[in-house]
Amino acid sequence: MKSAAFDYVRPSSLDEVCSHLAKGDDEFEWKILAGGQTLVPLMAMRLARPTHLIDINRIDALQGVDITVERVVIGAATRQRVLERTPGLDKALPLLAKALPHVGHIQTRNRGTIGGSIAHADSSAEIPLVTLVLDGAVTLKRSAGERVVAIGDLFLGPMETTIQPDELMVSIELPVWNPPVGHGIGAGFHEMAPRKGDFAIASAAAQIELDADGVCIRAAIGVGGCAPTPLKLATAEAALIGHTPDEARIADAVLTANDQIDPESTLQANADYRRRVCPELAKRAILDAVADAKTAKTKAAS
Amino acid sequence: MSPMPITITVNGRERRADASPRMTLIDFLRDTLGLTGSHIGCEHGVCGACSVLLDGEPIRACLMFAVQTDGLSITTVEGLANESGELNAIQDAFWETHALQCGYCTPGMLIAAQALLAENNNPSDAEIREAISGNLCRCTGYQQIVDAIKLAATTLSTERANA
Numbered sequence: 001m002k003s004a005a006f007d008y009v010r011p012s013s014l015d016e017v018c019s020h021l022a023k024g025d026d027e028f029e030w031k032i033l034a035g036g037q038t039l040v041p042l043m044a045m046r047l048a049r050p051t052h053l054i055d056i057n058r059i060d061a062l063q064g065v066d067i068t069v070e071r072v073v074i075g076a077a078t079r080q081r082v083l084e085r086t087p088g089l090d091k092a093l094p095l096l097a098k099a100l101p102h103v104g105h106i107q108t109r110n111r112g113t114i115g116g117s118i119a120h121a122d123s124s125a126e127i128p129l130v131t132l133v134l135d136g137a138v139t140l141k142r143s144a145g146e147r148v149v150a151i152g153d154l155f156l157g158p159m160e161t162t163i164q165p166d167e168l169m170v171s172i173e174l175p176v177w178n179p180p181v182g183h184g185i186g187a188g189f190h191e192m193a194p195r196k197g198d199f200a201i202a203s204a205a206a207q208i209e210l211d212a213d214g215v216c217i218r219a220a221i222g223v224g225g226c227a228p229t230p231l232k233l234a235t236a237e238a239a240l241i242g243h244t245p246d247e248a249r250i251a252d253a254v255l256t257a258n259d260q261i262d263p264e265s266t267l268q269a270n271a272d273y274r275r276r277v278c279p280e281l282a283k284r285a286i287l288d289a290v291a292d293a294k295t296a297k298t299k300a301a302s
Numbered sequence: 303m304s305p306m307p308i309t310i311t312v313n314g315r316e317r318r319a320d321a322s323p324r325m326t327l328i329d330f331l332r333d334t335l336g337l338t339g340s341h342i343g344c345e346h347g348v349c350g351a352c353s354v355l356l357d358g359e360p361i362r363a364c365l366m367f368a369v370q371t372d373g374l375s376i377t378t379v380e381g382l383a384n385e386s387g388e389l390n391a392i393q394d395a396f397w398e399t400h401a402l403q404c405g406y407c408t409p410g411m412l413i414a415a416q417a418l419l420a421e422n423n424n425p426s427d428a429e430i431r432e433a434i435s436g437n438l439c440r441c442t443g444y445q446q447i448v449d450a451i452k453l454a455a456t457t458l459s460t461e462r463a464n465a
Contacts, residue, residue: 002324006324008369010370036367036370040347040365040366040367041365044346053367081359106436107414110356110360
C-alpha cells in the first residue's frame with residue numbers, strides 16, 4: 001500500500017500550475033494533488049501512478065467561498081469542512097448544506113476539496129450529485145485561457161470527465177434561488193451506505209420552491225449511485241412543477257426515474273436492489289424538501 | 303523522486319529531515335521521527351488509526367505526503383500528555399472507562415476526541431459518535447469510547463469551572 005515514486009512540485013500561482021500541466025505527454029503524467037482523499041488511496045493501491053504531482057494546496061486563488069444574492073462561487077481547492085462551516089451557506093444553498101455532512105468523515109472533509117470531489121466524478125459521491133442537480137458550472141483554466149463548463153456536461157462515467165489533462169479547475173459556481181416574499185425553499189438529502197461516511201450505495205437530492213399557495217414552482221431533483229454518473233431527474237422535476245406536491249404525486253413523479261436509472265451490481269448491492277432503493281430515497285428527499293419549504297413559507301409569512 | 307528537505311513542527315518541536323515525495327506523513331512520523339504512537343491500519347484512508355492534528359484539525363496521516371507538511375504544525379498522540387508524561391483528561395478518561403482493549407485504534411480515537419472537545423465543551427452522544435465515525439474499533443466496541451469522551455468533557459468542564 002505505498003504509492004509508486006513520483007516527482008513533487010508545489011507552485012504558488014495558477015499560471016505555474018498550468019505550465020506544469022502542459023508538460024504532460026504519453027510518458028509523463030502530471031496530476032493535480034488537491035485534498036488527496038481520493039487520489040492518494042488510488043495511488044496507494046497503484047490504481048493511479050502519476051509521474052508528477054502538482055500540489056495546489058497553497059494557492060490562495062483556489063480557496064474561499066463568495067456568497068452573493070445571485071450565486072455562490074467556491075474556490076476549487078476549498079476544503080469541504082470549510083464550506084460546511086461557512087455562515088449563510090444553508091440560506092444560499094440549502095441542498096449543499098444538507099449534503100455536506102454526508103461526505104466522508106470529519107478527518108477527510110478537513111482535507112477533501114469541493115473541486116477534487118467533482119473532478120473524480122464518483123457516481124455515488126454527494127458533491128457531484130448536488131452540484132449537478134443545482135445546475136452548477138465549473139471554470140477550467142489552461143495556459144491558453146479559460147472556459148466555463150456546466151456540470152451537466154462534465155461527467156462521462158465513473159472517474160471520467162470532460163476536463164482535459166492540461167486543465168485545472170479553478171472554481172465552481174452555483175445559482176442561488178431567490179424566492180419572492182411568501183414563497184418557501186426547502187431541501188432534502190438521503191443516502192444509503194453500509195456505515196455512515198462509507199461510499200453510498202444510492203443517494204438522492206432535492207431542492208424545491210413552493211409558492212404562497214403551496215404549489216411547486218421550481219424543483220431540482222437527482223440521484224447518485226444509480227448509473228455510471230449522477231443523474232438529474234428532469235422528468236420527475238417536470239411532474240412536480242405546477243402541482244401541489246402531496247405524497248401520492250411525489251411517489252408518481254419518482255417512478256419516472258425508472259427509465260433513467262441504469263444501476264450496476266456491486267458487492268454491497270445488486271442492480272435490482274438499487275432500482276428499488278433509488279425511487280424511495282428520491283421520495284424521501286423530496287418529502288423533506290417540501291416539508292422544509294412549507295416551514296420556510298410559514299416563517300416568511302409570520 | 304529524490305528526497306526533499308522538510309521542516310515541520312511536531313508536538314511543539316521543530317523537526318528537520320529529508321523525505322521522498324512518496325513517503326506518507328504517517329511513515330515520516332513513525333519511521334523518520336520515531337514517533338510510533340500514531341498507528342498504521344489500512345493505509346488508504348478508511349480506518350482512522352493514523353489520525354493526527356494538522357494545525358489543530360484532525361486529518362488522516364496516511365493520505366498526506368510528508369513533503370506537503372513542510373512549514374506546518376502537527377500534533378500526534380505523543381503530544382497530548384504534558385511534559386512530565388501525565389495523561390491529559392481525555393487519555394485519563396479512556397483509562398477510567400476501559401475505552402481500549404488492544405489499543406490499535408486508540409491514538410486515532412484520542413485525536414478525534416481531542417479535536418471534538420477543543421470546539422465543543424458539552425457534546426451530545428450523537429455529536430460524539432459523529433466525531434469518531436471515521437475511526438474503526440474492532441474490540442471494545444464504541445460504547446466505552448463514547449463514555450470516555452463524555453467523562454472527559456465533564457472533567458474538563460469542572461477543571462474550567464475551578465480555574
